[in-house]
Amino acid sequence: MLVARYTLRAHRAAYLLGAGEESDDVVQEAFVKAFQHLSRFRTGEPFGPWLLRIVTNETRNLVRSRRRRAGLALRLGTAEPAGTAADAPADEVLAAERRTRLVAAVNTLPARERQVLVCRYFLELSEAETAQVLACPLGSVKSRTSRALNRLRGLLVPAPESRVPSG
Amino acid sequence: MADQTGWRSAVESELRALGRELEVPPASDLTAAVRQRLEGQGLQGQRLKGQAVRRHQGPDRWTGLFRRRRGWRPVLVVVAAFLVVLIATPQGRAAIAHVFRFAGVELRQGPEPSRSPAGGGSPHGGSSQPGGSSLPGERPMSLEQARRQAAFPILVPTVLGRPGRVLVSDGGRVVSLVYDRTPHGPVRVDEFAGRPDQIYFEKILHLASITEVRVNGTRGLWIKGPHEVVYITREGMTTTAPARLTTGNTLIWSTGQVTLRLEGNVGKAAALSIASSAR
Numbered sequence: 001m002l003v004a005r006y007t008l009r010a011h012r013a014a015y016l017l018g019a020g021e022e023s024d025d026v027v028q029e030a031f032v033k034a035f036q037h038l039s040r041f042r043t044g045e046p047f048g049p050w051l052l053r054i055v056t057n058e059t060r061n062l063v064r065s066r067r068r069r070a071g072l073a074l075r076l077g078t079a080e081p082a083g084t085a086a087d088a089p090a091d092e093v094l095a096a097e098r099r100t101r102l103v104a105a106v107n108t109l110p111a112r113e114r115q116v117l118v119c120r121y122f123l124e125l126s127e128a129e130t131a132q133v134l135a136c137p138l139g140s141v142k143s144r145t146s147r148a149l150n151r152l153r154g155l156l157v158p159a160p161e162s163r164v165p166s167g
Numbered sequence: 168m169a170d171q172t173g174w175r176s177a178v179e180s181e182l183r184a185l186g187r188e189l190e191v192p193p194a195s196d197l198t199a200a201v202r203q204r205l206e207g208q209g210l211q212g213q214r215l216k217g218q219a220v221r222r223h224q225g226p227d228r229w230t231g232l233f234r235r236r237r238g239w240r241p242v243l244v245v246v247a248a249f250l251v252v253l254i255a256t257p258q259g260r261a262a263i264a265h266v267f268r269f270a271g272v273e274l275r276q277g278p279e280p281s282r283s284p285a286g287g288g289s290p291h292g293g294s295s296q297p298g299g300s301s302l303p304g305e306r307p308m309s310l311e312q313a314r315r316q317a318a319f320p321i322l323v324p325t326v327l328g329r330p331g332r333v334l335v336s337d338g339g340r341v342v343s344l345v346y347d348r349t350p351h352g353p354v355r356v357d358e359f360a361g362r363p364d365q366i367y368f369e370k371i372l373h374l375a376s377i378t379e380v381r382v383n384g385t386r387g388l389w390i391k392g393p394h395e396v397v398y399i400t401r402e403g404m405t406t407t408a409p410a411r412l413t414t415g416n417t418l419i420w421s422t423g424q425v426t427l428r429l430e431g432n433v434g435k436a437a438a439l440s441i442a443s444s445a446r
Contacts, residue, residue, distance in 0.1 A: 003201050004196070004198050005273075005399075007198075008194055008268075008364045008365075009364045011191070011194035011364075012191050012364040015191045015192065016186075016189065016191065023192070024194065024197065027194070027197060028197050028200055028201055031197060031201045032204050032205060035201070048401075074190075075190045076188055076190060098181070099181075099188065102181060102182070102185055103185065103189070106182075117182065120182075121179065121182035122183075122185075122186035122189060123186070123364075124183065124186065149175055152178055153174060
């Protein structure tokens with residue numbers, strides 16, 4: 001029951017943190033470990049971040065054993081009917097283009113900064129939850145977030161309005 | 168510096184929107200696999216590293232085995248207790264066999280709902296409170312205020328016009344439009360962001376009471392008759408508020424960005440026309 005309830009979240013976290021095709025294995029391992037160490041789990045503490053912390057650890061171990069620097073690249077879903085259609089409004093096309101560039105930019109970030117962005121914005125965790133999940137001080141979450149966002153700014157400049165339209 | 172913070176919040180909201188569009192393959196159902204592994208370990212004690220070390224230190228192999236089992240037992244008890252807390256409700260959810268999910272709603276096969284006092288004669292469960300037991304942190308506010316609070320665009324069925332009341336719950340996670348008077352009697356519409364990894368409501372019903380429908384070309388679910396519904400928090404826990412019994416029929420549909428749940432004594436055709444008018 002608990003497994004059913006948390007699988008989606010844990011799987012999404014594992015995948016976005018770089019476990020790729022092995023996300024199911026990572027989540028299974030994380031659940032088993034979570035149950036094994038349930039005695040360390042304090043009542044009243046939220047179960048979600050606690051489980052995600054184990055998922056993150058498992059994913060890190062996997063990525064390390066794979067010897068890939070930052071896991072797999074994130075990709076945009078293809079289920080977006082309006083975005084690329086020929087008759088789509090110009091602002092939608094621009095927005096789709098911007099998202100593609102943003103994904104590419106996130107993919108070039110150093111692993112530690114990328115993980116913070118994944119937790120904060122893709123998994124929509126708070127700063128405190130992110131610190132718990134990544135097992136690092138709250139200050140590091142804040143500083144890594146700022147650094148990552150500044151880097152994205154650098155990577156995304158020039159902004160769309162100042163660009164010469166192509167095509 | 169104002170430009171700096173403006174830029175930052177713009178990128179932050181862009182990243183959040185992006186997160187919802189990232190490709191994530193479907194997750195497998197791991198319940199059986201996890202259960203099997205835990206049960207297997209409970210008997211054989213593989214992978215219990217700490218316990219295995221102690222076993223080598225022990226004078227006798229059998230004492231080691233005994234210790235190992237004793238070490239595992241409290242954990243099993245905790246696991247069992249945890250599951251019991253989650254599962255056990257007066258409604259006897261132990262009988263639940265099947266589960267499926269649709270746009271943030273989890274549907275479980277359960278026993279026939281008994282008419283509880285909470286689900287009495289009023290169209291919304293409670294006698295004075297629409298929606299029976301209210302959602303956590305529920306606050307009434309104007310539609311405009313709600314639009315500022317909600318993390319998703321609020322849709323209003325134009326057929327019904329402006330809602331009589333707008334309730335924002337759980338820090339803007341759910342918005343409810345309450346219509347006390349419509350041609351079909353009272354109607355309630357709950358809305359929430361259609362996030363791929365979150366469950367907002369759990370429904371315990373007869374899966375046979377569900378039919379698939381189309382709303383503006385996308386899939387929706389029509390649920391005939393009352394059933395139990397419980398709110399699931401961000402943390403995946405059921406709230407302290409008890410499950411309530413819905414009244415009339417329910418239609419659930421999604422625009423991709425937003426999931427809507429319409430409840431009331433509304434027929435299928437009327438519900439579909441209300442749904443397709445949501446803007």
